[in-house]
Amino acid sequence: MDSMDRSRAFLRDVKRLVVKVGTAVVTRSDGRLALGRLGALCEQIKELNSQEYEVILVSSGAVGIGRQRLRYRKLVNSSFADLQKPQVDLDGKACAAVGQNSLMALYDTLFSQLDVSSAQLLVTDNDFRDKDFRRQLSDTVKSLLSLKVIPIFNENDAVSTRKAPYEDSSGIFWDNDSLAALLALELKADLLVLLSDVDGLYSGPPSDPHSKLIHTYVKERHQGEITFGDKSRVGRGGMTAKVKAAVGAAYAGIPVVITSGYAPENILKVLKGDRIGTLFHQDAHLWAPQKDVGARDMAVAARESSRRLQAISSEERRKILLDVADALETNEKLIRTENEADVAEAQQNGYERALVSRLAMKPGKISSLANSIRMLANMEDPIGRVLKKTEISDGLILEKTSSPLGVLLIVFESRPDALVQIASLAIRSGNGLLLKGGKEARRSNAILHKIITAAIPDSVGGTLIGLVTSREEIPDLLKLDDVIDLVIPRGSNKLVSQIKNSTKIPVLGHADGICHVYVDKSADLEMAKRIVLDAKVDYPAACNAMETLLVHKDLVHTGMLNELVVNLRIEGVTLYGGPKASSLLNIPEARTFHHEYNSLTCTIEIVEDVFAAIDHIHQHGSAHTDCIVTEDEKVAEIFLRQVDSAAVFHNASTRFSDGARFGLGAEVGISTSRIHARGPVGVEGLLTTRWILRGSGQVVNGDKGVIYTHKDIKIESHVVD
Known part of the structure; x- marks a missing residue:
């Protein structure tokens, strides 16, 4: 965890956390319980419980579940005449009472299957006016957590006297988001996780592809910039309520993460330090990414x-x-x-x-x-x-x-x-x-x-x-x-x-590493086998690995081609062929010669001679690194002079095309450009030149009286004073 962003570093010290799950997570769009999501939630809490975290759950959903059940029961018991009458909406408090019973029965069943005990605690906002209640609440939760029991809180909507969710509320809490924030403060939690039906807080509507997920909410920057959408489809809350609760808790000292409750392991990922969801923290303004x-x-x-x-x-x-x-x-x-x-x-x-x-x-x-x-x-x-050091004129010294x-x-x-x-x-x-x-x-x-x-x-x-x-x-x-x-x-x-295609800045690099090894008819068999295997097998994912093996036509009859093929297959290399090699070796034909496999795969083709090999490389290669294996020095020189690649080798594996192996110390990359650096680019490729002129009052004045000598001066010290 030491490697996580500064904004998430505090997570390594979290021991007690409050998790709030909203109605939209608990229920499906048809009002029925979302058993899969609830099961995944309980499994995460079980895992946290076994890792010695103290988890307090705040769960919405009772009213929605109760309404769905009572509507079904009413429908079953209604006559046809009853259904023709105007339908009166169900009493919300009755829905809450019925739904709470069903919700807790489900939690009890799920947790029991995981060998975890849970407990129900129903509260109203008026309860928190009583200091003795707060003290007893803290003691009870402390006792439950010491027994590794999961306390499950919900507002007791069945007997709540609050008349409106916001305007007429007592101000203690007004929904389960603010209840969760209140409990996090009251119970001295180290973290509050608010599970939603979206991945977190976005800069615009989550459905808008231009909207961006805000990883860290900074009140000073984001307040007033974000337009919140509608409230939850089923509960009283929504993102507005979550952000309000999160900001309140965060600035009171409890870090908050809003993240999706649909993903099966998001709570675990949050605690691991994964950069998911939206973080609210009182020090967020200090962490501007x-x-x-x-x-x-x-x-x-x-x-x-x-x-x-x-x-x-x-x-x-x-x-x-x-x-x-x-x-x-x-x-x-x-x-x-x-x-x-x-x-x-x-x-x-x-x-x-x-x-x-x-x-x-x-x-x-x-x-x-x-x-x-x-x-x-x-x-x-x-x-x-x-x-370079040059005397331009007497007493006028130019240094490059x-x-x-x-x-x-x-x-x-x-x-x-x-x-x-x-x-x-x-x-x-x-x-x-x-x-x-x-x-x-x-x-x-x-x-x-x-x-x-x-x-x-x-x-x-x-x-x-x-x-x-x-x-x-x-x-x-x-x-x-x-x-x-x-x-x-x-x-x-x-x-x-x-x-x-996207910049005016000079670009240095190579698009592909399509490297060739050409085995000439005069090649030493054992040397060829070593070089071919090393070029392909030593590190197939590297850009200097062999992607195409070219073989002189005479080696078909001597059996050398067959030995090379057998050796590659023994090493697990998948082979494709050009038009000639595929029919001769009975291997699939390559879709294109211009392909970088970056794996234990390569293309083989048979060529007439060194000139045909050079033509093939120029037509299909990427001007990265190409090699010839031959004992014929004359043929080798033809290859070395005529192959127009950044690196051209004779009797050596293409894998040597590397900054460290070239003695450059390291490399920023390999360039196939013909301007500035080419091949492995080390320190030298990251330098340009400056001209330094040292004089003693000389002026041009139309070149009158200036005698130009342009004499080279021996360089005594490489470093400018």
């Missing part, structure tokens, strides 16, 4: 922090990275816990195996990341390096120096380790950073961001690295071409294409 700061403010803050980062010494920047590496290893258990929760939820939600594989931070991953960061810290400082780009926006999917790599590269290269990870890695990204920013000293500021938490913020950020200098999308072809 980053998105409320505004996209521009977040980007500007990152730029200001990056300039402070550039201003400190090289050794201080190095120390920040070493501190980040240490912090990651110190918090490894916490990171693994949050990551495992993300993986479990992804599996439960039915995400593809390849995505789950990229999401999981396997044992040893944190240590590996920490070591990469230390390697990065010990590299030569990339900022302010003198790349390395300089940070400014502010980077990285949008990535699935892989939380990408956040660590990108953040460390940004710190090393002096850049500000805005990160938007996939929702499936929400917990992992949150804890990693928290750990990394905590290691950044106040002199630089944690705003150096902003974590964007909502997809809705991306369009606003993509408009900030005057503040953000580079966008790096790491994800699907669809994601990259959408971003490229």
Whole structure:
């Protein structure tokens, strides 16, 4: 729970909670009891009871159930003549008395099946005027909870003297929402959960697709902005009543969450810290989430922090990275816990195996990341390096120096380790950073961001690295071409294409990782088998994994093709073929050659020679990484010179196409662009250049009297003073 949002951190200390369930949750639209929802509610309370939580239930529904039962009984006992007479509405107090009996009988049955005891407590607003009643109520509930009995409260509508729900009420409570809030205060609860028929409080009607769920209600911001809908279809309340009760309780010190009672495990999810429903808390105004700061403010803050980062010494920047590496290893258990929760939820939600594989931070991953960061810290400082030094004229010296780009926006999917790599590269290269990870890695990204920013000293500021938490913020950020200098999308072809089409900011990245291994006729068989298996099997979900195997036609007759196929199948690889290979090997034909499987699947095709392989790669590849396996140096040189990809290998697995393996320390991604950085992009790809001119009073004056020498000067020190 240490990784949850600040706004939900208090949940780790909750012991006693009041749960209010509304009529719309207890009953179906036809007035009958919603047995499934009630059963799920009781199962959650049973689970909480066994976990030593103290649960107090406030349940509506008696009037609605009683009305439905009495109407049915009246119908059964009516003659045809009776039915022709004007129908008089049933007495509400009689309905309440009958319905309360039925409601409690059902709760008793359901809880008994779960081996839990429950107790009924009926109250009226007048009861609370009596101090002795309040004291006795507290003692009774305390006794019941100590016996692990679930107290079930309801207003005693059968004998209540209140004449109207709001205007003429005594002001003590006016419905079961306000009763629940009153009980939470009276019984010193740590949390109040109001279960509704919608997911929480929305910015507009929940049925309107433009309405957004408000995760944290801030009275100062949301009051007056939200128009509430009608009251409940069956009870006295509705969202207006819930918000009124929630605000009252929250500002009296009892946190409140309004969430759906239709979902079977929402109470458990609330207590786990899941960001569901709408939270009301007296400190909510202090927690303005980053998105409320505004996209521009977040980007500007990152730029200001990056300039402070550039201003400190090289050794201080190095120390920040070493501190980040240490912090990651110190918090490894916490990171693994949050990551495992993300993986479990992804599996439960039915995400593809390849995505789950990229999401999981396997044992040893944190240590590996920490070591990469230390390697990065010990590299030569990339900022302010003198790349070229020229004497323009006597006493006029020009230096071309390395300089940070400014502010980077990285949008990535699935892989939380990408956040660590990108953040460390940004710190090393002096850049500000805005990160938007996939929702499936929400917990992992949150804890990693928290750990990394905590290691950044106040002199630089944690705003150096902003974590964007909502997809809705991306369009606003993509408009900030005057503040953000580079966008790096790491994800699907669809994601990259959408971003490229939505911004004026330069975009660096690759849409697909369709990597080829071409096995030439002169290839060494054992070497070919090793390289092909490694390129496909070592980590199939990576963008540098082999997706297409091209085989020289002569290897069909030598049996090498068959051995390669057998080896892949032994490793569990599913095979598809091009037009030639599918008929020859009797395997399904690939729908397209331009497909990134990201799994234990690949396409095989037979080609005439190296030139046909090159043509195939140019036609169907993604210019990421392509490899030739051959013992013929002449053929190898043809392949290496002519394949127009960001990385081209001879007799080596495509899996080497990686920033860490290239010695870059880490990578922000792999670029297939032909402008600026190409291939694995490390620190160098996050830098641009600046010109520094040192003179002694020279002026141009129409170039009169200026003698240009343009003489190269040997660089003695790489770093600008």
